[in-house]
Amino acid sequence: MSGDVFVLGVGMTPWGKWGRNFAEYGVEAAREALSDAGVAWRDIQFVAGGETVRNGYPGYVAGATVAQALGWNGARVSSSYAACASGATALAAARAQILAGFCDVALVVGADTTPKGFLAPTSGERPDDPDWLRFRLLGATNPTYFALYARRRMDLYGATPSDFARVKVKNSRHGAENPRARYRKAVTDEEVLASPVVADPLHLLDICATSDGGAAVVLCSEAYARRTGAQVRVRAVSTVTPQFPNTVIEMPNFATDSAAALAPPTLSFRDSIAAAAYEEAGLGPEDLSLAEVYDLSTALELDWYENIGLCKAGEAERLARDGDTALGGRGVTVNPSGGLACFGEAVPAQALAQVCEVTWQLRGQAGARQVADARVGITANQGLFGHGSSVILSR
Amino acid sequence: MPKTRIPAVGSEGWFTEDGEGPALLGTRCTTCGTVFFPKAGFFCRNPDCDGSDFEEVRLSRRGTVWSYTDARYQPPPPFVSASDPYQPFAIAAVQLADENMVVLGQVASGFGLDDLRVGAEVELVVEPLFEDDESVQVIWKWKPTDGGRR
Numbered sequence: 001m002s003g004d005v006f007v008l009g010v011g012m013t014p015w016g017k018w019g020r021n022f023a024e025y026g027v028e029a030a031r032e033a034l035s036d037a038g039v040a041w042r043d044i045q046f047v048a049g050g051e052t053v054r055n056g057y058p059g060y061v062a063g064a065t066v067a068q069a070l071g072w073n074g075a076r077v078s079s080s081y082a083a084c085a086s087g088a089t090a091l092a093a094a095r096a097q098i099l100a101g102f103c104d105v106a107l108v109v110g111a112d113t114t115p116k117g118f119l120a121p122t123s124g125e126r127p128d129d130p131d132w133l134r135f136r137l138l139g140a141t142n143p144t145y146f147a148l149y150a151r152r153r154m155d156l157y158g159a160t161p162s163d164f165a166r167v168k169v170k171n172s173r174h175g176a177e178n179p180r181a182r183y184r185k186a187v188t189d190e191e192v193l194a195s196p197v198v199a200d201p202l203h204l205l206d207i208c209a210t211s212d213g214g215a216a217v218v219l220c221s222e223a224y225a226r227r228t229g230a231q232v233r234v235r236a237v238s239t240v241t242p243q244f245p246n247t248v249i250e251m252p253n254f255a256t257d258s259a260a261a262l263a264p265p266t267l268s269f270r271d272s273i274a275a276a277a278y279e280e281a282g283l284g285p286e287d288l289s290l291a292e293v294y295d296l297s298t299a300l301e302l303d304w305y306e307n308i309g310l311c312k313a314g315e316a317e318r319l320a321r322d323g324d325t326a327l328g329g330r331g332v333t334v335n336p337s338g339g340l341a342c343f344g345e346a347v348p349a350q351a352l353a354q355v356c357e358v359t360w361q362l363r364g365q366a367g368a369r370q371v372a373d374a375r376v377g378i379t380a381n382q383g384l385f386g387h388g389s390s391v392i393l394s395r
Numbered sequence: 396m397p398k399t400r401i402p403a404v405g406s407e408g409w410f411t412e413d414g415e416g417p418a419l420l421g422t423r424c425t426t427c428g429t430v431f432f433p434k435a436g437f438f439c440r441n442p443d444c445d446g447s448d449f450e451e452v453r454l455s456r457r458g459t460v461w462s463y464t465d466a467r468y469q470p471p472p473p474f475v476s477a478s479d480p481y482q483p484f485a486i487a488a489v490q491l492a493d494e495n496m497v498v499l500g501q502v503a504s505g506f507g508l509d510d511l512r513v514g515a516e517v518e519l520v521v522e523p524l525f526e527d528d529e530s531v532q533v534i535w536k537w538k539p540t541d542g543g544r545r
Binding site for chain 1 (some may be wrong): 403404405406424427428429430431432433440441442443461462463464465466467468470471472473474475484486488493494495496497498499500501508512513514524534
């Protein structure tokens with residue numbers, strides 16, 4: 001690969017629930033990222049947007065919607081949809097443009113306005129859409145799938161609801177120090193366990209909320225970075241898909257692939273997401289200072305510890321119990337931002353929000369939630385319908 | 396006039412209740428033997444296979460619980476509640492040995508979390524999902540075979 005791509009600037013709105021037009025959040029985040037980068041909007045040559053499917057046509061063409069809202073500047077534009085992984089896919093598009101030499105500096109932006117409660121499929125009678133069908137035929141919400149994974153950990157590894165609650169307690173302490181987090185109150189494991197069960201064994205406080213928010217990243221070429229002094233390097237962007245047969249049940253599917261005729265791949269899909277990033281970066285879990293992983297549920301954060309190689313399968317509960325993944329712990333700090341537990345999910349912005357946090361950490365700008373001497377950070381995430389998302393940054 | 400019993404809209408052809416008993420209907424690629432549920436109909440999804448001919452197969456009626464949960468709050472539309480007020484129901488992910496795959500389904504009415512454990516045997520039944528003015532819409536569900544109680 002001809003040189004690296006650099007993060008020149010990042011920007012992010014606070015997360016919350018205001019119901020404003022998603023483009024407003026996108027513009028707010030983009031302006032902060034441009035200002036952080038010291039780049040004028042007119043100088044942006046390429047805009048990559050992460051789409052939102054809940055905001056009509058402007059959401060489908062999010063790159064153009066934000067570009068228009070910032071004032072058309074003639075930049076080339078793309079919009080990507082990969083569900084929760086949309087931000088990483090947009091980042092990959094911008095990075096490819098820079099690496100191909102088509103442009104020097106690009107803006108990547110994702111923003112969303114979400115409805116209250118369970119995320120639901122687009123309305124109307126659409127029985128040819130598996131996302132529609134899983135709600136109609138099974139009543140299977142997103143937490144249904146999170147709970148199936150959580151119960152599996154209990155059966156395979158002896159995890160308990162207290163182990164899950166411990167993750168929320170940790171993240172809430174991190175998020176309490178993050179001015180952009182939506183939930184900034186430290187919670188106790190008693191509070192988690194006393195919250196109502198949504199999908200057994202997961203309680204309300206084990207499951208992330210849905211939020212409004214916007215995040216943006218300005219990327220530039222190595223030559224451009226040299227002129228500006230940008231320090232944060234994009235070492236890898238993994239947007240891998242599963243390999244057949246995928247033997248873990250995934251949203252929004254009714255069944256796994258069958259492994260009757262063809263043996264499953266060596267790595268599960270979730271394992272393969274970070275593995276591809278490590279391979280591209282020439283780095284491994286032993287090089288990490290921090291990780292921002294997609295804690296749609298507390299139990300899923302434990303799965304990610306194993307999927308990104310922090311420990312072997314079945315050891316994640318011990319890591320959490322020993323405080324290894326907490327700020328100041330012995331191991332790789334996980335979700336110093338507070339994670340989805342403190343933000344809630346703003347789908348097309350979330351993978352970029354992870355990149356913003358890692359950038360602040362690597363620059364030493366994370367304030368009270370700063371990971372000491374942060375040098376390498378990874379993000380990990382998975383979008384429904386088979387979208388991997390993992391970004392490795394270093395300084 | 397009695398209501399007609401029909402497969403829930405969207406699940407037509409996914410299961411049968413014929414004389415051999417209830418069963419999920421999948422397809423098997425005649426080239427590589429891979430089984431698909433819901434049915435694959437155009438091209439085999441095994442990346443090493445260029446097959447495009449499929450035969451319909453009945454999936455195993457019995458399997459073991461891979462994992463399970465329940466839905467304490469009413470899911471949003473297009474879910475239709477079978478009762479008013481809403482009654483929580485359980486969902487199981489079931490491993491089918493011969494097909495080497497996991498298939499989701501609601502758990503049969505009258506059974507709940509206390510009747511389930513990972514590794515327990517369940518069998519396929521067809522039961523009402525909900526009723527509307529004209530019809531009873533039915534769907535496959537998983538029923539614990541040992542009566543369930545631990």
